[in-house]
Amino acid sequence: MKKLLVCLVAAAVGPAAFAATPFEGKVTFKMTAPRGAPQEMRYAIKGDKVRIEMPGQQEMGGMIMDTSKREMLVLMDAQRMYMVMPMGEVTNAVAEKSGPEATLEKTGETEKILGYTAEKYISTYQGSKTELWLAEGLGSFTGMAKNPMGGGRGGSAPKAWERSLAGKPLFPLRVVDRDKSGKESFRMEATSIDKQALPDGMFTPPADYQKMDMGGMMMPGMMRGMPKR
Secondary structure (H helix, E strand, O other): OHHHHHHHHHHHHOHHHHOOOOOOEEEEEEEEOOOOOOEEEEEEEEOOEEEEEOOOOOOOOEEEEEOOOOEEEEEEOOOOEEEEEEHHHHHHHHHOOOOOOOEEEEEEEEEEEOOEEEEEEEEEEOOEEEEEEEEOOOOOOOOOOOOOOOOOHHHOOOOHHHHHOOOOOOEEEEEEEEOOOOOEEEEEEEEEEEEOOOOHHHHOOOOOOEEOOOOOOOOOOOOOOOOOO
16 A cells, blocks of 8 residues: 555656755865965855855956856956856867867775765876766766966866866766876865755846956956966
8 A cells, every 4th residue: 555655646746756956055175286375165056057256366256157058257346347258158269279088987986075975086188197086966067167368277278077077967076186197286175065045146246246348358367366287
């Protein structure tokens, strides 16, 4: 009888009711490079939108990416302005300079990180290796803040390991970049995961911010301070 009831309920509500609820909340990362002080990155997720903030970058209030619209919005708190650009154009521009894609290989090794089971992958690109500890249940990783207008990490093309995760339901909780000699050159590790409802206003520009005319203004260097890799 119990089995029959379960079957009837499942048929009535459909499989979608038993699907995992998409993650909504914040993930905080600590990023460390051989030179310079460690930096924090705050990564907020709500549906198809992601907001990335770098508290150490005074010139920029954050970047908001809408993956459904393929649109990226950059907030500039000092100027109380924002600019909007198509993500597709940015992706195509950096892909032309990226060269061959990285390989991504499972190792079968797992570890609990902040309550999530993360599996270790090895990404190899032009002789350099990156250790990726990837978890499911946190959605896809949109990538690090990339400002195509230049300056610091934000002006560079996405790393090979970032490109290899595009569109996959895998989220990095630890990333260790190594050079060709095997020496660690960059580390990014999640320090907290807070599952919570986020306000819609967090993913839109403040009402008193003015939209920038992209054709008339260029601001290289507005995202200085990102650790180089």
